[in-house]
Amino acid sequence: MIEIADLSFAYPVGRFRLAIPHLAVAEGARVAVVGPSGTGKTTLLNLVSGISRPERGDVTVAGQDLASLSERQRRMFRARNIGFVFQNFALLDYLTARENILYPCRVGPGLRLDRDVRDRAEDLARACGIAERLGTRPGALSQGEQQRVAICRALVTQPRLILADEATGNLDPATKTQILDLLFARAQDCGATILAVTHDHALLPRFDRVIDFADLGARP
Numbered sequence: 389m390i391e392i393a394d395l396s397f398a399y400p401v402g403r404f405r406l407a408i409p410h411l412a413v414a415e416g417a418r419v420a421v422v423g424p425s426g427t428g429k430t431t432l433l434n435l436v437s438g439i440s441r442p443e444r445g446d447v448t449v450a451g452q453d454l455a456s457l458s459e460r461q462r463r464m465f466r467a468r469n470i471g472f473v474f475q476n477f478a479l480l481d482y483l484t485a486r487e488n489i490l491y492p493c494r495v496g497p498g499l500r501l502d503r504d505v506r507d508r509a510e511d512l513a514r515a516c517g518i519a520e521r522l523g524t525r526p527g528a529l530s531q532g533e534q535q536r537v538a539i540c541r542a543l544v545t546q547p548r549l550i551l552a553d554e555a556t557g558n559l560d561p562a563t564k565t566q567i568l569d570l571l572f573a574r575a576q577d578c579g580a581t582i583l584a585v586t587h588d589h590a591l592l593p594r595f596d597r598v599i600d601f602a603d604l605g606a607r608p
Contacts, residue, residue: 467496
């Protein structure tokens with residue numbers, strides 16, 4: 389599903405630079421990414437999604453070389469193939485929870501906002517325990533509720549790849565288990581691969597594989 393080779397990346401401002409000699413993630417795998425803060429874990433997710441582009445090297449996702457795509461083509465690729473749970477949730481304040489969950493299907497090229505999608509959104513919300521909050525805007529939701537909305541939004545398109553940046557970071561232990569169970573079950577239903585950044589080492593046994601930036605050879 390993911391293959392990275394000879395990657396080098398730097399932001400326009402600052403001294404941060406990320407180098408990854410090689411990384412491969414099998415289709416359908418559930419992979420956790422760990423490492424100290426500031427080493428580039430979130431940057432890795434941005435590169436895999438095509439939000440950021442490397443200075444050098446190859447990033448291939450689902451057989452597609454992202455560097456060969458224009459910005460518009462990368463947006464289309466993300467909409468059709470990738471569900472993203474952002475660390476800061478990235479919810480739109482002027483939309484309700486329901487509208488935030490459905491937003492990718494409203495704006496994503498080639499995606500349809502039909503009855504099946506609406507029913508899937510309601511089902512996900514029930515499974516995440518936020519069905520009664522669907523008419524509420526993010527500003528009136530707790531952090532944990534906002535996080536669950538973001539997770540539902542990532543799953544509603546039934547993506548081939550789920551990228552999660554601290555997807556359970558603001559949840560209590562019992563809810564973390566519930567949400568991770570949901571994430572894994574829905575990913576299995578649609579054959580999706582999961583690449584998840586986490587600082588919670590108690591969750592690592594739940595994953596098929598753990599990538600430690602120290603072992604990967606990444607150099608920040």
